[in-house]
Amino acid sequence: MKDVDDLNLPTFDDVIAAHDRIAPYIHRTPILTSEYLNGLTGADLFFKCENFQKAGAFKARGASNAVFGLSDEQAAKGVATHSSGNHGLSLSYAAGRRGIPVTVVTPRTAPQAKKDAMIGYGARVVECEPSTSSREAVFAEVVAETGADFVHPYNDPRVIAGQATCSREMMEQVEGLDAVIAPIGGGGMISGTCLTLSAIAPNVEIYAAEPEQADDAYRSFKAGHIIADDAPVTVADGLKVPLKERTWHFVSNHVTDILLASEQEIIDAMLLTWQRMKIVIEPSCAVPLATILKNREVFEGKRVGVVITGGNVDMASLPWMKN
C-alpha cells in the first residue's frame, strides 16, 4: 500500500474545477421520487437519475473531466482505456466531443452493441482475449504505439473528481438528506460521493450497495484491507471489478456501511423500478433499492439520496426473463 501522500488524491477544489470544466458536456440530471416506493420502504427516497446522463451513465462525468483537462499537446495523442462497459462508452463520448483520438481495448466476447456504440462516438475498438494477461498486453501495445493518456475507469484522481460532481448536484437539488446510497464496484462513484460529502455535508451517512456474489468491497471493508476476487459472477455486471488504492482510501475512511443483496433481490428491485417508476435502469443500479428494502430499519424515517448509475441495458435479454 502506498502512502496517502503518494496517491495524488483529488480535493473538493478539484471537484469544483471539474464541475465547471464538464458542465457543457454533461446533463444536470433530474431527481425523481415515488410515493409507492416511499410507502414500501418507510423512507423518503430521492433518485438521482444518471441513467438520463450523456452516454447513459454517470461515467460521462469522470471521463469528460479527464478528457477536457488534458493539455492540447497530450490531447493530440488521444486517450485510451480498457473497458467493456460504460466507462469505454463514456470516454468515447467525451473524446468525440473534444475531437481527439480514443482507443478502447475490449474483450472480443463483449456485446457487439456496446462496441458499435463506442465506434458510433468515434472510438477505435481493439479486441483482446477475455483475460487479464491478454488485456494488459494489448493495452500496453496501444499506449506504446499511440502515446495515448490512460484514463483508468475509477482509480484515477480526475475520474473520481468528475464522479464527485454527481453528489454535489444532489446536495443542491434535495434539502436535508440524512443518507446517500450508491452501488459499489471499483468504487469510483462511492469515492466521489465520499469526497463531496466529507467536504460539504460530513454528517450525511454514506452507504455502498453490493451484490452478494461480488462482495469483495464488503469483505475488504470488514477486513481493513483490499480483497480482490478473480472473476465474480453477478447480473450486476458493472460491479464485478475490485477496489484499487485510491478508491480504497475513500471507502475505508468515509463509508458508513456496505450492504449486500442477492441476485434475486437485485432482479426484483430492477423490475419494481421499471414497473413503478417507468424508468430504464441497469441491474447495477437496482442494488441500492434492493438493500434498502432488505434493511428497512437502517433507512426508515430518513431522507435518502439514491444514485441511479446508468441505463444501458440489453433490451433483448432482460434478467427477469431468464428465470
Next chain:
Amino acid sequence: MKDVDDLNLPTFDDVIAAHDRIAPYIHRTPILTSEYLNGLTGADLFFKCENFQKAGAFKARGASNAVFGLSDEQAAKGVATHSSGNHGLSLSYAAGRRGIPVTVVTPRTAPQAKKDAMIGYGARVVECEPSTSSREAVFAEVVAETGADFVHPYNDPRVIAGQATCSREMMEQVEGLDAVIAPIGGGGMISGTCLTLSAIAPNVEIYAAEPEQADDAYRSFKAGHIIADDAPVTVADGLKVPLKERTWHFVSNHVTDILLASEQEIIDAMLLTWQRMKIVIEPSCAVPLATILKNREVFEGKRVGVVITGGNVDMASLPWMKN
C-alpha cells in the same frame, strides 16, 4: 348524429375548473428531450411524460375530474366503467383517493396483473365475456344494482375536460410550440388537446397518430363521418376503440391531420425510446414518434410537443421479443 347543442361539450372554462379540481391528485408531469431523437428527426421534440402520471397514464386526469366533481350524494353510490386498461386503473385510483365505491367491468381474458392493480386501488372487478353484448349486459346489471355513475373512458365531457389539462400544462412548460402530436384511439386525449389549443393557441397544429391496423379514426377523418371497426388487432392495445360523437366533434373540427404507422414501425419506435430516453412507455405512445420518423417533411424544423400517454407495460412480454 346528434346536434352539437345536445352533446354537452366541455368548454375551456371547464378545463380550468378541472385543473383546479384535480391538482391535488395528479402529477404535473415533466417534459423530457433527447438530442439524439432531435438529430434523427430534424425537429425539436418535447415529450410530455404522462407515463410518470398517477396510475401510470394520462387517464388519471379525466377520471379524477369525473370523480371529484360528483355531488356527495352521487359519490356515495360510487362510479363504474368498463375497461380492461388504463381507464379502469385510473378510475380505481381516483375513487380510491375519494374513498368511494368503484366497479370495473373487465373481460375475463384481460391480464390478471391489471385486475390486481385495480383491486389494489380498492376496486370491485366484475368479469364479463370478451364480447360487446356480454360487456353491455353485465355493465347494465352493475349500474342497476349500485346506482353508480357511469364514467365513459372518453366520450364523457368531464373526462375530455380532464385530459385537456395535459396540453394546458405543456403550453406552460414549452414556449413556441408549432405542433402537438398524440396517439388516437377513442379520441379522449386528442379531444382534450383540441379543446385547449383551440382556446389558447389556435395556430398550433394538432396531429393524431394511429396504427395502420386500427385506422378507423384515419378513415373517419377522410370520409367525414365516424367509421367504427369491430375488432382491430394491433400491438398498440390502448388504441383499438372507435371514436364516439363527442370526440368526433373535436377531431373533425380541429385536427390538422391523422398519420399512420405499421406494427413494426411502432415496435421500433418503442424500443428506440426505451434505449435512448431510458423511459418505459407503452406501445400506444410510440405511435407518434413512429409517424414523426416516417413523415420527416411534416415536422422538420418545428417545435413539436409529443404526448407520452402511459407506461403500463407487461414486462414479461415485450413486443420486440416476439419477432
